[in-house]
């Protein structure tokens with residue numbers, strides 16, 4: 001962690017995590033970058049620190065060191081984005097307790113600004129910290145900080161269009177990017193993925209889904225393709241490779257026509273094509289993914305949507321997901337909550353995306369598929385709602401259509417209704433067993449090659465500080481006992497487990513060998529028969545523990561006997577010499 005010697009502002013990235021604003025590593029969120037952009041513009045010295053770096057600092061140096069560090073800052077600005085931090089592989093958002101501790105340790109005179117959805121959520125739940133010079137932003141945290149730096153006064157502020165561009169572009173070269181732990185260096189680029197904000201609001205701003213906050217933002221405000229392309233160009237200058245277009249409630253209504261007049265504005269294929277092709281023209285761009293889609297807009301305007309879908313397939317990286325918010329297939333729930341799309345529109349949109357997107361791309365993944373979101377707890381819901389949801393899913397599958405992911409979440413509290421936990425759990429398990437399971441096998445069939453899997457943790461699904469040490473990153477650990485977990489870069493990647501250690505923060509290609517509930521198992525290709533370990537052999541389907549041991553013993557014996565000529569010339573010769581039947585299916589795993 002970068003430590004200042006003279007007082008500077010501390011920008012603490014507590015990570016945001018919204019469907020349209022990814023910010024948990026390997027993503028870097030846009031709001032934290034805008035905060036840094038404000039300080040860059042004001043030419044104020046600051047340090048950027050992620051909450052995981054802060055935790056490591058406390059773990060190594062102790063709480064007293066953290067207090068001393070906070071006593072030497074000229075201000076703190078933090079984005080806290082997840083009300084209830086869930087389980088993440090690579091980073092965990094700041095919690096309310098951690099936020100409280102930081103505020104408690106901060107000397108009274110030091111200005112402190114906290115913003116993001118978690119702050120709003122915690123306040124609604126009754127959190128009301130009393131401290132002078134502490135401000136909890138409920139509008140734009142960046143604009144609030146800018147106003148404070150200019151006037152010395154805390155006031156809720158919104159950014160102007162000019163400030164949006166200015167801070168987005170300064171943020172692209174700020175320390176939130178250049179000092180982000182996932183950026184890597186020129187020789188070894190990390191998996192940092194730059195979430196870029198394309199627009200704000202939703203075209204259903206007049207009568208939007210009742211549970212959603214987007215309509216409150218009013219008429220959508222678009223950023224121009226030129227503005228976004230310039231921001232991403234600057235991010236590339238800072239070393240960024242991978243980008244996700246976020247901040248879009250619907251990819252298809254970016255700069256749509258008739259937003260103020262029509263219930264279903266008409267998608268405009270030009271600007272999104274200009275944006276996507278413009279981004280692709282820069283050869284430094286690696287993975288490019290996008291955000292949500294609105295199935296009712298797609299279904300009502302199939303011609304324009306088809307053109308946009310083709311552009312998406314042409315320009316996005318494989319594995320792209322368009323999340324569709326159906327929320328419920330029940331017409332009663334639809335009506336009571338002013339939901340966005342009905343089952344018929346949804347199926348029509350899913351068909352269109354499947355028609356163009358289901359082919360596989362360079363990394364072995366379907367190019368572009370829809371995701372589907374359900375919400376439980378909406379008004380009007382009954383036991384029948386779950387049956388309708390399930391029937392719809394079966395209809396979709398019976399047509400042979402693919403969905404990349406099905407997300408079911410429960411909402412509670414004011415404005416929502418209690419649900420039957422029994423119905424909800426039974427719906428979830430039916431989806432898991434009868435829909436998700438078969439889908440996983442179709443999306444990632446046995447024997448499929450998946451490229452560029454980035455290895456992130458060993459022996460557990462959470463990345464720990466120890467995972468950044470030599471013992472876990474050097475090539476000496478390759479093939480040792482244990483489990484490695486990794487993912488391909490991009491939105492909603494599937495978790496891949498391999499039953500031996502692979503040096504972390506490296507990438508390799510795998511063959512799919514099995515399916516879990518929400519993950520898959522695999523074995524690397526290009527294993528070297530002269531040094532492949534017993535654990536690596538055991539992971540190959542068809543080679544058990546005993547056979548692997550026999551093979552490794554035979555190879556050792558052979559090397560002892562023929563130290564000059566080395567081991568076997570190829571794996572088949574080795575298997576034959578060990579009296580193990582060679583199976584052509586083994587071929588793919590070896591060099």
Ligand code: SF4
Nearest residue numbers: 202208209212214249
């Ligand atoms: S369509 Fe999506 S973004 Fe718009 S109001 Fe409904 S849930 Fe919100």
